[in-house]
Amino acid sequence: MELSQLAVPSVYTLILFLGYPSQWLLMRLEPAPLTKNELIASNVVLVLILITYTKSVFVDPGNIPKDWAGAVGSADEKEQRNREREALGKSRKWCRKCEAAKPPRAHHCKQCKRCIPKMDHHCPWTNNCVSHTTFPHFLRFLFYTTAGLSLLQSFLFTRLHHLWLNRDMPSSLGPPLLLLSHLFVTLLANSLTLFALAILLIRNIWCLAVNTTTIEGWEIQRHRTLLRRARHFGGYLQSPDGQHIRIKKQEFPYDIGIFTNIAQGMGxxxxxxxxxxxxxxxALQKGLVFETNGFEDEGTSWPPPDPDRAYRRHAKAVNVDAFTYEDSGLNTEDSVAAFRARQAEDAVRRRRPFIDRLEEKGARDEHRGGDGEGDDYAFGDDASDAEEEEPERSKYGDGEGEEGWRNSEGERLKDFGVDEDVEFYDEQEDEIPLSELIAKRQAALASASAYSYS
Structure with missing residues (x-):
């Protein structure tokens, strides 16, 4: 049995331990047993916790249909066509494992083995993804659990305070050792759980108010790091294959106002x-296309350009000598093996760490030599950003590429349950099969034509 399968039973056990035995304990400790109203409040909150946790565990996080653009529903036919066109235009990601285009804000979960709409993270304590469909249940669980644990904490502190005031009394007049042991174990478990869940609740309320997911918070930090780096290179960074990519400050597109953000997130x-x-x-359909704030030009996608996600096709076709190359004498099986080996070599080249490429470039053209010109270079909208360049080397493991980047809390994409192999290297539109691109563009043209005649 995997450890992930033990997480949910363990949480249920903790809820029941802090819920029912604590009531038995509090009825037997001075200064007084729980009142009728206190018992009612405790049990009502406990039921709310169990309901919301059960929903967080068993509600499906969403299964994106392959024809998801056509599944975007609307009562108004013209609005539906508009949303379909918007969805098709913004679908620039392709998941090779699902063999389908990804909607905006969707990610492939390595535990759920599928793309999840508006994926926030895969929670190990619910053994389920926090997504467009499960986030409201998850947030309500955090809220009611924090409220219930706070209530229990107040009851425990009242009894603990009474014991402290009477600490000089003979032990024979106090509670027996069993009750004291139960009191301190309950206090320890409740305090640690309350501390962790209160922080998690505050963080999720903040994310709800600004309409970001945990993964998107990681992407925002990544974008800021790239902006700081790019200031040293005139606003450009180099991709693994030598392409220079302009890094320009880009606003997060889904923050559309606090109340609207909350209404959208809570459904x-x-x-x-x-x-x-x-x-x-x-409804799943409402998690496939999202309203944007219009701060960026139409067609601008999120996340922003990342040099190590970019992959430029060779100007010369790699198969120009397809019938005369050195492996032409191989049989079919050996030819496939040789092709796989070339793919693996290409993957290694693409995953070269930023620092290695930076040092190689510095040694080649002495970019950082001499008078250090350009060290304080700022550009574009980011000229007012006065943040200092942070040390990047410590954020990488040995031999890792940019997919090994960590945020300020030391987290990688895989720490949120994201399948990094899928997420980092197969999201560009040039990875989408040609047949899918043709069908996608034909659908967009047909939708545009139908709209123009309506």
Whole structure:
């Protein structure tokens, strides 16, 4: 049995341990047993915790249909066609494992083995993805658990304070050792759990207010790092195959106002339903296309350009000598093996660390030599950013490429459950099969024509 399969039973055990035995304990400690209202409040919150946790575990995080652009529904036919055109235009990612285009904000989860709509992260404690469909249940679970643990903490501190005030009394007049042991074990477990979940709740409320996921927070930090680097190279960074890519400050597109952000994330415009543990799960269709704030030009995609995600095709076709190359004498099986070997070599070349390429470039053209010109170069919209260049070497493991970059908390994409091999190297439009590109463009043209005649 895998450890991930033990996570959910362990959480249920912890909930029940802090819920019911603690009531038995509090009824037997001075200064007084729990009142009727305190018992009712404790059990109501406990039921809310169990309901919201169960939904966080068992609600499906979403399965993106391959024809997801056509699945974007709307009561108004013209609006639906507009949304389909927008979806098709912004679908620039291709998942080779799902063999389908990804909607905006979707990512391939290595645990769920599929692309998840508006994936936030894969939570090990629910053994489920926090996504467009499960985020409201997950946030309500954090809220009610933090409230319940805070209530229990206040009850425990009242009894602990009473014990402290009477610490000079003979031990025979105090509670037996079993109750004392139970009190301190409960206090320790409750305090640690409350601390961790309170931080997680605050973080998720912040993400909800600004409409970012945990993964997108990582991408925002990554973009800022690239901006700081690019200032030293006139606003450009080099990709593994030598292509110079302009790195320009780009605003996060999905922050559309606090109330709208919350309504979108919680799946309802009714504030009363945000705390309703029995609220309906948001419809999958609403997690396929998202409204943007319009700060960037139309057609600008998120995440921003990343040099190590870019892959330039050779100006000369690699198969120009397809019938005269050195492996022409090989049989079919050996030819495939040789092709796989060339692919592996190409992957190694693409994954070369930024620092290695930087030092190689510095040795070649002495970019950082002499008077150090360009060290404080700022460009474009980022000229006002006064952040100092941070040391990058410590953020990479030995032999890792840019996919090994870590944010300020030391996290990589894989720490959120993302399949890095899929996420980092197969998202460009030039990776989409030609047949899919043709079908996609034909659908966009047909939708545009139908809209123009309507």
């Amino acid at each position: 309802s415009w009714n504030p009363l339903s945000w705390l309703n543990p029995l609220a309906a799960t948001p």
